[in-house]
Amino acid sequence: MTAVSVRKVSKAFNVGKSNQVDALHEVSLDVKPGEFVSLIGPSGCGKSTLLRLVANLLEPTAGEVMVNGKSAVKARLDQDYGMAFQQAGLFDWRTVRKNIELPLELKGWDKGNRQTRAAEMLQLVQLPEFADHYPWQLSGGMQQRIAIARALAAHPPLLLMDEPFGALDEMTREYMQGELLRICAATGTTVVFVTHSIPEAVYLSNRVVVMSPRPGRITKIVDVSLGGERTEDTRNRTAFFEAITTVREGLRGMHAAHVGLGNDDR
Amino acid sequence: MTATVRRAAYRTFMFIVALALVVVIWETYKALGPADGGKLFGARILPRTSSYAMPHVWDMFSRFNRPEVRGSDRTVFSVVLAGAWFSFRLSAAGFVLGGVLGTGLAVLMARFRWVQRGVLPYLVVSQTVPLIALAPLVVSWGGKLEVGPFVWPRWLSASVLGAFLAFFPIAVGTLRGLAAASASSVELMQSYAASWTKTLFKLRFPTAVPYMVPAFRLGASASVIGVVVAEISTGLKGGIGRLIIEYAREATGDPAKVYTAIFGAAALGLTMAGVVIVVDALVMRNRPKESIS
Numbered sequence: 001m002t003a004v005s006v007r008k009v010s011k012a013f014n015v016g017k018s019n020q021v022d023a024l025h026e027v028s029l030d031v032k033p034g035e036f037v038s039l040i041g042p043s044g045c046g047k048s049t050l051l052r053l054v055a056n057l058l059e060p061t062a063g064e065v066m067v068n069g070k071s072a073v074k075a076r077l078d079q080d081y082g083m084a085f086q087q088a089g090l091f092d093w094r095t096v097r098k099n100i101e102l103p104l105e106l107k108g109w110d111k112g113n114r115q116t117r118a119a120e121m122l123q124l125v126q127l128p129e130f131a132d133h134y135p136w137q138l139s140g141g142m143q144q145r146i147a148i149a150r151a152l153a154a155h156p157p158l159l160l161m162d163e164p165f166g167a168l169d170e171m172t173r174e175y176m177q178g179e180l181l182r183i184c185a186a187t188g189t190t191v192v193f194v195t196h197s198i199p200e201a202v203y204l205s206n207r208v209v210v211m212s213p214r215p216g217r218i219t220k221i222v223d224v225s226l227g228g229e230r231t232e233d234t235r236n237r238t239a240f241f242e243a244i245t246t247v248r249e250g251l252r253g254m255h256a257a258h259v260g261l262g263n264d265d266r
Numbered sequence: 267m268t269a270t271v272r273r274a275a276y277r278t279f280m281f282i283v284a285l286a287l288v289v290v291i292w293e294t295y296k297a298l299g300p301a302d303g304g305k306l307f308g309a310r311i312l313p314r315t316s317s318y319a320m321p322h323v324w325d326m327f328s329r330f331n332r333p334e335v336r337g338s339d340r341t342v343f344s345v346v347l348a349g350a351w352f353s354f355r356l357s358a359a360g361f362v363l364g365g366v367l368g369t370g371l372a373v374l375m376a377r378f379r380w381v382q383r384g385v386l387p388y389l390v391v392s393q394t395v396p397l398i399a400l401a402p403l404v405v406s407w408g409g410k411l412e413v414g415p416f417v418w419p420r421w422l423s424a425s426v427l428g429a430f431l432a433f434f435p436i437a438v439g440t441l442r443g444l445a446a447a448s449a450s451s452v453e454l455m456q457s458y459a460a461s462w463t464k465t466l467f468k469l470r471f472p473t474a475v476p477y478m479v480p481a482f483r484l485g486a487s488a489s490v491i492g493v494v495v496a497e498i499s500t501g502l503k504g505g506i507g508r509l510i511i512e513y514a515r516e517a518t519g520d521p522a523k524v525y526t527a528i529f530g531a532a533a534l535g536l537t538m539a540g541v542v543i544v545v546d547a548l549v550m551r552n553r554p555k556e557s558i559s
Contacts, residue, residue, distance in 0.1 A: 057453050076459055083457045085450040092554055093472045102468070106458045136554035160457075 001069045003158055003190040004031040004054055009063030011049050011216075022215035023049040026063070029209060029218065031190060033157065036181075038193045038201035038208045040247065046216020047194045048162055054192060055083055055160050068157060079107060081158040082151030086166045088143035090135035096146050097122070097131040103154045121149040124183060141172040145179065152187060159184070161193045165200065174235075177203055181230055198251070202243045203230060210250035220250035289323050296320050318521045326525040342523065346509060346530040353493055353505040354534055356421055360428025361489040361538070365482065367429060368436030375437075376444040376470070377462065393434050397492060401427055401499040424502055428492035432485035439481020443474025476553065479546045486538040494531055506531045 011024040024046040031037050039047040052058040053065050056072040067075035075081065082103070090099045100118040101109075109117075122128040125145040135143055144164055151159055165173045177200060184191055195201050201208045202224055210220040224243045226234055234240055296315045303319075304312030313319050330343040371389075375382035404426055408418035447469050455465040497507025506527060513524040 052453075055453075055457055057456055076457060079458060081457070083454060085454070087448065087450055089448065089450045089454055091451070091469070091472065093475070093552060103458050106460050106464060106468070134552055134554075 001033070002030045002066070003033045003035065003068060004029070004192060005064075005066040006030070006050070006054065007064045007066075009050075009053060009060045009065060011046070011053060011058060012061045015061065024053075024060075025215035025217050027216070027218055031192060033190055034188055035207065036184065036191045036193065036205045038195055038205040039211060040195055040198065040201045040208055041211030041216075041251065042213060044213040044216070045211040046213070047211050049216065050211075051160055051162055051192060051194050055081060079103065079154055080156055081160050082154065082156045084144070084147045084151045084159070084161045084164045086163040088135070088140070088147040090143055090146055090150070092134065092136055095132050095134055096127070096138070099135060099146060100150045100153050102150060107154060117153055121153050124152075124186065125149045125179070139172075140168055141176055144168065144176060148180065148183065152183070152189065155187070157188075157190060159189045159191045161191065163194055163196065166196065173197075173200070174232075178230075178232070180204065198244050198247050199235070199240075202240060202247060203235065208243075208247050210247060219253065222246050222250060292320070292323060296322070318518065321522040321525065325522040326529070329520075329522040329526050342526050346506070346526050349504065349506040349509045349527070350530040350534045353490070353497065353507065353531075354537065356425045356497075356505065357428050357486075357490045357493045357534070357538055359422075360425040360493055361432050361486050363425060364429035364432030364485055364489055365436055368433035368481075368485065369440050369478075371433070371437045372440035372444060373466065375441050376466075382441070389434060389437060392430075397427060397431065397495050398499045400430070401496050404430075404496075405500050420500075420502055421504075423500060424493045424496040424505070424507075427496035428489035431492035432489035435481050435484035435488060436478075439477050439484070440474055443477030443481075444470045446477060447473045475549055479542075479550065483539060483542045483546070486542045487535050490531075490535045490538050494534075506534060 006027055006029040008026045008028055009024060010022070010026055013021045013023060027046075027050060029037075029050075039050060041047050049058065053060050054067060054072065056065070056067075056076040065072040068080050070078070070080070090096075091102070094102070097115070097118045100121050101114040104114045104117060118131070119128065122131055125148060127142060127145060127149075130138060130142065130146075135146065138146070147164070148159075151161075165176050168176060180191075181204060183189075191204075193201070193204060205224050208222040208224060209218055210222065211217065212219045222243065226237065226239050226243070299312065299315045301315055303310050303314040317325070330346070331341055334340050334342050334345045371385065375385060401423070405420070405423045408420075408423045408426070411418045444466075451469055451473075452465070455469050460468065493505070494507040494510070496502065497505040498511055502508060509527040510524065510531065513520075513527045517524050
């Protein structure tokens with residue numbers, strides 16, 4: 001069984017109107033359980049749209065999306081995935097602990113179980129001492145770690161991330177990448193990760209999916225094998241740079257007019 | 267916490283300074299202004315400075331301590347206090363009614379776009395109807411209303427008019443707040459398969475609180491104005507509105523007296539706003555300090 005299966009999926013906005021946009025055209029992609037897959041491409045290539053189709057926040061115009069062997073709708077209703085956005089999107093009025101408990105509350109967990117799980121998640125993201133702080137008292141990187149804890153609180157098998165580190169500074173960003181890999185290894189979570197950054201995609205992923213716009217489609221899938229555990233040293237290895245070059249060539253391979261002229265990710 | 271205390275102290279101080287400034291301007295004009303007032307092309311644009319037109323501030327306050335009418339053992343103070351208390355209860359009832367109505371309407375408008383498109387223009391128009399014109403209508407409708415043992419009490423008309431003024435800012439502010447949730451937090455709730463109602467209570471209402479607080483503060487003072495105007499235009503006895511017209515009639519013989527009732531009305535409005543400010547401080551205590559304006 002695949003974790004995510006996308007079959008010949010197309011998505012158009014404003015169908016039939018003069019301003020129709022073909023965000024995705026007959027895209028197919030399979031993600032294996034435990035795999036880390038990044039979607040990368042210029043603005044308007046439909047990478048965020050693809051993520052939202054997997055999350056069932058959008059319905060495809062054509063084609064089929066399956067998550068954990070179920071339809072995307074069923075998977076969303078069963079909360080088979082967790083989601084994290086560029087803005088951590090924590091609720092200001094809830095403490096860190098209560099933010100992590102949110103998905104559990106919505107699943108109807110009782111208070112004791114919620115508290116136990118929230119404490120576990122805080123351990124996992126290494127911020128247990130901030131349980132009773134409010135999100136706005138934390139730094140951007142900490143907020144994003146809490147958002148990951150919230151996304152994984154119900155132990156979903158799949159994590160969907162839309163440029164989660166896009167708003168962080170470079171130092172924090174690299175630290176967070178290491179943290180994410182550690183957390184995913186500890187929980188065995190499958191990840192689909194949207195990013196603009198080539199080194200980020202390569203460092204994190206088993207496979208990097210290169211997309212191009214108008215209409216959004218997959219142009220190349222780069223297998224990244226860096227051998228063994230990824231550490232800070234990985235960033236200095238030849239294989240790392242080679243993978244970056246391959247992805248960059250994939251992105252450059254597009255018609256020049258397609259690059260940098262898009263106005264929207266969706 | 268100390269910063270909060272210091273800010274509160276500063277505000278109180280500035281409030282007192284502002285009050286003192288009004289007194290100084292009043293008394294300075296009374297002392298130095300032209301006795302016959304100022305006229306421009308035959309129209310009086312500045313008031314006379316006589317004690318009939320402009321009593322001394324200390325006369326206004328000392329009037330509180332003297333009997334309401336000659337030979338009575340009730341001081342003006344106790345009468346004004348009782349009137350303000352009466353009107354306060356009516357305003358509170360109007361405020362609660364307006365709050366429930368306004369919040370309910372906002373939820374309906376946020377839930378159904380067609381309700382918003384259909385109702386919002388009428389809400390705006392409703393506020394252009396002069397309250398004075400509406401007051402006798404409400405009284406006469408209320409008088410005709412009898413449901414079983416329920417008989418429309420006269421004071422309820424005043425509360426309804428208070429609610430009529432209060433619900434509008436509350437509905438508009440709450441609606442804006444309910445719509446203020448960010449796209450990604452709405453998507454987040456969707457990704458949890460949360461129902462509209464759950465999203466309303468777990469996301470939209472908490473997001474709306476910073477918008478609702480100033481809206482309710484406006485609504486609170488609006489309900490006071492509504493009730494006082496309704497008391498005046500329907501002649502309802504017992505409240506501060508009635509005292510204002512009664513005392514205004516005596517202005518030729520007892521010019522300071524009407525100001526006691528006006529102070530009573532001001533104190534009433536401030537008390538109402540104060541109640542909302544306390545609630546505000548309670549619900550906003552755990553929010554980030556940089557707030558929306």
